[in-house]
Amino acid sequence: KLAKLRGLDIGSLQLAVVTTAKYFIPHLIGEFYERHPHLDIHFRVGNRQQIVDYTGEDDDDFYVFSHPPKNQDLELVEFLPNRLLAIAPEKHPLATRKNISLQEFADCPFLRREEGSGTRHAIEHFLQKRHVDPKIRMTIESNEAIKHAVMSGLGVSILSEHTLAFGGRSGLSILDVDELPIVTHWYLARRKSRPLSPAAQKFLEYARNLEKVPLGKLL
Ligand code: PGA
Numbered sequence: 161k162l163a164k165l166r167g168l169d170i171g172s173l174q175l176a177v178v179t180t181a182k183y184f185i186p187h188l189i190g191e192f193y194e195r196h197p198h199l200d201i202h203f204r205v206g207n208r209q210q211i212v213d214y215t216g217e218d219d220d221d222f223y224v225f226s227h228p229p230k231n232q233d234l235e236l237v238e239f240l241p242n243r244l245l246a247i248a249p250e251k252h253p254l255a256t257r258k259n260i261s262l263q264e265f266a267d268c269p270f271l272r273r274e275e276g277s278g279t280r281h282a283i284e285h286f287l288q289k290r291h292v293d294p295k296i297r298m299t300i301e302s303n304e305a306i307k308h309a310v311m312s313g314l315g316v317s318i319l320s321e322h323t324l325a326f327g328g329r330s331g332l333s334i335l336d337v338d339e340l341p342i343v344t345h346w347y348l349a350r351r352k353s354r355p356l357s358p359a360a361q362k363f364l365e366y367a368r369n370l371e372k373v374p375l376g377k378l379l
Pocket of ligand 1: 178179180181206207208209225226227273276277278279280
């Protein structure tokens with residue numbers, strides 16, 4: 161009943177975000193929530209493919225991707241850079257080196273995300289364009305598990321800086337590999353055919369103003 165009253169008061173907001181965005185979107189929501197403390201917010205997380213599938217269901221007001229699908233019905237707001245960094249265990253021989261070549265990095269056993277992951281898609285695209293073939297050691301369905309696998313010495317990887325900034329990076333080194341980081345951007349997406357609720361309208365204005373916020377402010 162309370163939720164219903166709250167709903168009448170200001171409304172609800174439903175968001176679906178990719179796994180790497182789950183580290184910083186809650187921080188943005190924190191600030192937004194302070195301005196609209198009666199808002200009823202629902203938040204779900206999946207890999208890129210799962211969020212693409214959700215766009216077909218019309219349950220969510222907004223989606224957050226770094227690689228939005230080509231869908232005419234999606235309106236996109238580009239709002240923050242997303243850098244993908246090369247990581248290795250702290251004691252790795254490359255950890256103290258400068259200007260590591262991409263080939264040398266690719267010769268290390270690589271831990272990759274699952275099929276359907278936007279991070280994996282970005283890395284594959286980047287390496288294919290440069291004709292570099294990584295030595296895949298393991299496929300792991302979670303950023304956190306990849307981080308821990310890297311810490312334990314299983315291999316190297318490339319992950320979004322957000323997973324390191326908010327999820328902790330003790331035991332990891334960021335490698336100075338030529339041409340890295342891979343720079344992508346986050347997009348807030350909404351279906352044009354879905355009517356904008358008052359809460360969604362406010363969130364959209366808030367996100368548009370964020371376009372100019374330097375990442376340093378969030379990290
Ligand atoms: P994902 O998210 O790797 O969890 O799919 C990141 C993205 O879509 O870029």
